[in-house]
Structures are given as C-alpha cells and as structure tokens.
Amino acid sequence: MSATKLKDIASALGLSYSTVSRALKDNYRISEETRNRVKAYADKIKYKPNLAAQSLRNNRTRSIGVLVSNISNSFFSEVLDGIESIGYEKNYQVMITQSLESPENELKQMENLISRSVDGLLVSLCSTSNSVELLKETHLSGTPVVFFDRISALFETHKVVADNCGGSYNLTKHLLENGYKKIAHITSSPELSIAIERLEGYKKALAEYNVPFDEELVKHCLHGGMLIEETEKAVDELLKLEKSPDAIMTASDRITINTITILHNKNIAIPEKIAVAGFSNFSAPQIIAPPLTTIRQPAFEMGKMAAELLIRLIESKKPVDAFEKIILETELVVRKSTIRKR
Amino acid sequence: MSATKLKDIASALGLSYSTVSRALKDNYRISEETRNRVKAYADKIKYKPNLAAQSLRNNRTRSIGVLVSNISNSFFSEVLDGIESIGYEKNYQVMITQSLESPENELKQMENLISRSVDGLLVSLCSTSNSVELLKETHLSGTPVVFFDRISALFETHKVVADNCGGSYNLTKHLLENGYKKIAHITSSPELSIAIERLEGYKKALAEYNVPFDEELVKHCLHGGMLIEETEKAVDELLKLEKSPDAIMTASDRITINTITILHNKNIAIPEKIAVAGFSNFSAPQIIAPPLTTIRQPAFEMGKMAAELLIRLIESKKPVDAFEKIILETELVVRKSTIRKR
DNA sequence: CTGAAAGCGCTTACAG
C-alpha cells in the first residue's frame, strides 16, 4: 500500500505532524504559507490519508450502505447506478448488499453494514422483512436511514418512492380507454408497499370507469416473479376463470417478462387474445414481441435522489426535524400493438 | 452505533481486554473455560468489533474492490451478483465502482479503492485504460489483482474470462451452417481483449468454411454501444455496401439490442432480410422479436469464480508463484426464427 | 500560528 504517512510529510518539511494534519484540512488557523507548502508536497508525493485511522478517530467512514433485493434485477441495477454516481461525485464509498428476498439475509447484511460503521443506510426492504427494529435503533443512534422503492409502514423515516399508485392508475386507465373490461393484475407479495400502492391505483381506475373490482383477477407472486413457476400458476388460474381476462396488467419487470414468456409458450396471441402491459425497466421493451406498453419508473433518478438525500442528512449539523418523502413520477410509454387500439 | 467494546466485556467479566481479544479469536493459548465464558457473553450482548480499529491494526479490511464498466449493464450486474454472493459467504464487504468507460474515472476509482485499503481488486478494464501501471504497483505491494472479462495484455496476472473466441466461433459457424455467406460483425472497441478474441473466433469460423474475410464487414462501436448513434452508423455503413450482409453477428448485449432496434425502425425484416445473432446476457432473449439466437456468457459464474480466486489469493500465506487463468465456456442458445434455417 | 500529548478500539510481542 502507499506507505506515506503524515509523519513522513512532517519530517520532510520540518513540521510537527499536527500542523501537517491541520494544513491539509483547511479551515484552521494555519499560515497561508505553511498550508501551501504542505499541500504542494502532499500533492507531489500523492499522499493518501489512511482511511481506517480517520474512521477510528472521527467515527465517520465516508461510506454508505445499500440494501436491495437483487443486484442483477434491472430496476435495482439502475438504481444502484444512480446511487454510485452520487457516491462518486460526493466521494462516498458505496457498499452494496442484497437480501435475495430472505429476511435472514437481509438482517445479516444490515448488521454487517452497521458493524462497518457506514455513515448512512439506503434500504429497499424485502417483502417479509424483520429488520425494521434494527433500522429504528440505527436511526435513533444517529445513523440516518433512507428507504427507497419498498418502504415500511412500521417505521417513519425519509423515503424516496415512485408514484406507484399513479403509475398503475394510468396504465389501467389506458387499458380501460382502449376497451378492455376484464383486466387482471399480477403483482408481487401483498405485504410490499409497492404492491399495495399499485393495487390501489388499479382499483381507482376501475372504479372511475365503473368496472366492478373482482378479487379473482388479482394474483400474487410471493417471490416477485423470481420463480417462473409462481407466475405460471397465476396465469393458469386466470385462464381457468369462467370469463378469463382480456388484459393483464403486471406489476414488475420479472413478472412482466414471465407473463409474456408463458403466454408465448402457450401460443396465446398478444394482444389478440390477451393484452399485456406492465411495470418494466428492462433494457429493451421496444424489441420484445409485441413491443410492450409499460410504466417506466425513474430508477436511476430514484437512486440519485435517495443518495443525495442521505448524504445531506449525514452532513447536516443539526438533527433533521421532519421526514422527507420524495415521490417521483412514473412514465407511461405506449408502444404499438401491445394492446389493440380502439 | 453499538457502543460495546472489548473493554466493556473485559470489565464485565473481570478479565483484561487482551484476554478477551484472544478468547474471541480462538487459536490461542487460552483456557477452554475462559474462552467459553467470553464467547457466551459476547454473543449475549451482540458484540461487534470495531472494523476500523481492526483494519488499522491488522492492515486488512476484509473488503474487496470491484471495478466494472457500468453497473446497470446486464452482463456486469450478473457478474456483480456472483461476486456479492461469494463476498457474503466469505464475509468480505464488496465495494463496487464503475468506470463508465472513462479512463480518468477508472483511475480515480481505483485510487479510491486502494486508499480504502481493500484487500484485493477485481477489475474489468475500460477500453482505453491507463490504470495498468497503478495496478501493477498495487499487485507488487501485495494486494492481489484479478482481472475478469476485459483483461490487459500489458499486465500478467490472474484472470477469469469467458471463452470469447470459442463462443464467437460457434455462433459464426452456426450462421455459416445455415447458409449465410456474408456475415457482418459489429463489435466494440478494437483495443478490448474481448473484442479481439471475438473477432478471432469469427475469422476462424470463416476460414474453416472457406469464406474470405472481408474487412468492410467488421464494424467497431468505440463505446461498446452505449451510444445508439455509433451502432446506427455501423448498420448504415453495412447496408450501403455493394453486397450488403445477409447476417449480423453482434458482440455484446447493448450492440445486439441496438442493432435489432435499428433494423426494426428501418423496417428491415429479421431474419428474412438480415439475420441477427449475438452475444447477450440480457434478461429475456426469448421474448424479443424474433426470439434471438445468442451466445450466453456465464456471468454469474464468472463473478463467483473471480471472487473465489481473489479471496484465495488474499488468504494464502505464501506468495502465489503462478498466475491462474480460468476460461469459462459460453453457451450457444439457438432460438426459433432468429435466423432462417436451412 | 504551531507543537506535544492523549486517545479512537483493537492486536500482539514481551513478561511472568
């Protein structure tokens, strides 16, 4: 490792290392001249302070911990991209962990991050999370926590979310306006905040168009589509209904892809037999067959906002009095032929 | 933060804190009984050692640094998933950074990671990298470096790569066997190891089938398809050729998606007019139109192998004498109708 | 404006 220490600079320059330390971090009563000499020399030899020593001393690590459900999920990988971009800009190291939808993993990862003394936490909960107590403690002990995407009703804190209700309202409305009557909804675990909100938007649109809500048309994939079998079961059940649906509104990337794959495999024509439209952030909705009408979430933006908010909280001197909740608009992208136009 | 320290345990148990420290980390001459008492108590109060203090003392951080081109690229996000899974298993924190294909970013990120005293580095270089000197130094100073995916000819070290040459050979051969004669190849920057290897496999297959290699049929996207314009230019140039190609073999995810999107937009039928097949790890090749024949790289596996190798190097007592190079097989996935069958 | 000293929480060589 780079072996230069404060001491080396000090002895090279004939100063005490307290002076060097102070010169390097400005805002202290140090003569202009000394400061410049020190800085010039430090630059020259590319001095890098030992972060471990600084952390130990300052009780700050300039790092933030992130917990997502799954790194390789396209929505989350975009969020992470956004978080990293802010981390880089503000010089915070980002430590990424995943729960893989297991509450045990989640808790362990969270404890890991906390034992690494991260300065703050960015969290998207798994569906059956039991980490809320730990997060509360952490928050109380002065390490800020910002939730994004999947939040908890059990813990009031800062939040950055997409307008899930509005998004699913718009998408459902779009289907209704194009003449669909029996719109099914395949979504993830009913305990997830995002699932609850998306269901709400769906119901709201139905009500507005006087379409009675039918419990049987709503199906849950408890693992959010991580297992194709659960989506398969959902689709099968829908197809078996007396009056099977004429459209399916899907609530996530994986569920959307699964649903289309399954319908393809069953040779059920989209959109002639059943229309599909859904939440999706995956890379290429325009080239799938048929081009898919989607609600796109501002994932990159969400990561950026959440990271910015967190860093602001970390760096604010005075304790933050009120919790912020940032709601980001979703975008309805209508693509030809995914649903029959009226 | 959890305020329990060694000292607290020591005073609670009436021991010196050196004894507590030793009891906690086994393999030392400590009586069975004391050890158990200490461990039981530590468990009870959920003692977590202060990582910063340990790092400072041990010059080890139990963390590994990762550099990829772009987190949200589906190939890399799968690799990261694999790396994280091993990090979790072996209790190493993973610090992820991205170069965004900028050599300046790359260098700065690398310096960041090194100044955080990571125990090892997992690197996929950007196409015009100038970080190799720094990496050499790092490696010499005892911090192991493992390259994956995109490697450098300038620096002999441990490597984990896909069989790019074999993959592109297989894919090209598949096209040739199905009667295509003028096969174009759109690939990324000619300086990238993966691009060189894929070009090689392409040439090898052509030679085997006595198809003369034609320079004009090879196009480079210097940003690896991050800008759709560069792929558009490549496709345009190919279409303008006297005898325009009957198939395009694409060398990466983004280039594949771009190419299909562009051909769609130009209303050029795939595969009737031009067949497309390419390297791709994106989530749903089966539902794109038409279902795409791809070479799939074992991305998750690559991340796992690279992380395992790195951690083995970190933990090996004796310096490693020989560099390992692990080559992972790629998988040709033939899907209906992406190319006309003979 | 600058220096000497204490201390952050650990680990480990040195005694006993």
Next chain:
DNA sequence: CTGAAAGCGCTTACAG
C-alpha cells in the same frame, strides 16, 4: 494461561 504496554495513523483539545 493471563496481563500490562506499545503501537497502528490519524485528529484535536490544551498550551504556549
């Protein structure tokens, strides 16, 4: 088998 002490590289209250 256990303890007292030094030291990892910083920062900062205390003197001057």
